[in-house]
Amino acid sequence: MTPSHHNPPAPLLRLCRINAGSCNGCDVELAVTASVSRFDVGSLGCGYTEDPAEADIVIITGPLTARVKEKVLHHYAEVPRPKVTVLVGICPISGGVFRDSYAVSGPVDRYLAVDVNIPGCPPHPKAIVAGIAEAAALWRARHDSAPLSQPAVTPEDRDNGATGPVNVRGRMRFNAAACVGCRMCEYVCAGGAIRFDEADNGLTFTLWHNSCALCGLCSHYCPTKALSATGEWHMAHRQEEKYRLVEQGVVPLVPCSGCGTPMLPVAAELLKIGYRGISRETERLKTLCTACRQKESIGGLRR
């Protein structure tokens, strides 16, 4: 007889969804988790309820607009403890593409205790189910006052790529070797998820997944395709990890072969765009900084 026979079946956990001014994109994906058996939350021992007073897990979508803020907080307060709060989509987590708008009061964790974040715009139903599984584990640990288990999916698992079908819009990847530091990605990023920092050791690229709308503008405009979309959909994480969920890379500076001034290296990908073939002359010129290259070019014209 296995020990499980002595335990009563785990109680059904009820999920309550609060729309905090969402575009309904995430809500459509949530509907999938209620109606499509492949992604069904039922298999996790969860089911949806309309009544916050009988819910165990709260799922919030939307950036928390100023208009709905009070209603959302009132609704949230009706959920009995121990409740577990799950944010679905980048809007409630960071404000997403609506951040800093006068009409948005979020991020949601300014007002209430958040447990699990599921970034995406919208997240894939599989990511939502994984996040809810995480929330259910948290709820049971809290309810039974049991010690908290390790997260169901660790950052290492994510890095080793929980991937979906090829058409999934997954997390973005950065290839520092191909980056030319033009910063076009930072400029076009809809969610303000990309920033560059200059330091003595080089140019640091940071992409915060919790603000990334997965729109692909960065990779579309990247001249050397240093940014590319992956099929990795799994980004659900506990709140403690919220600010650590980044894609980072450093483009190290190299000294100019002429004057020694540190400069960004010329990526091979860039030369491929600029030249049909790489001559020895090009190879030499690419090790020079802009100022030295200008001098060389003008000097080179003298015959």
Add this chain to the structure above:
Amino acid sequence: MMEAQENIAAALGRWTGEEVAVAWRLDRKGVATGWCRLRDAANILPAARAMANLEGRLSMVTAYLPTAAPRTGIREIAYHFDLDGATLTIGIQLPAEGAQVPSITPVFRNADWNEREFMELYDIRVTGHPDPRRLFLDESIEPAAFERLIPYSTFSNGASGKALWERVMADNARKETP
């Protein structure tokens, strides 16, 4: 087309009593765009009549403060017309202080909202407008809102995004140093 373009300049000259030079450009697809300025801003009304006479349509009106306005004391309005597929933009210059311009709504009805809009957003008085009510702003708000008020987004200066990024950078700096 050359002939039509000369006709337009001639008509503008006849109706306004000014000599108007129109600079025409042709894009790769053969679409013509013409640009000109009137010396006297009050001549925009006869110029609009000239456009109506040529069976032109008013596309829209754009009032704006050029970047150099604080230095030059000059503001501008651009009137964009469509003449059988060609676009003609007629620009006028007005003083930054005490600007006044005649309404062209009696000639082109669609100028109504454009003029009412710049009446409340800029310090421009429109004379002879048939219906000079507020378009967007409440009556209790003084006009020239764009010149007196700071947009909320500028005012808040991305405060939420800034705070979040500070957390992201702080948390990830910690990760690198074990």
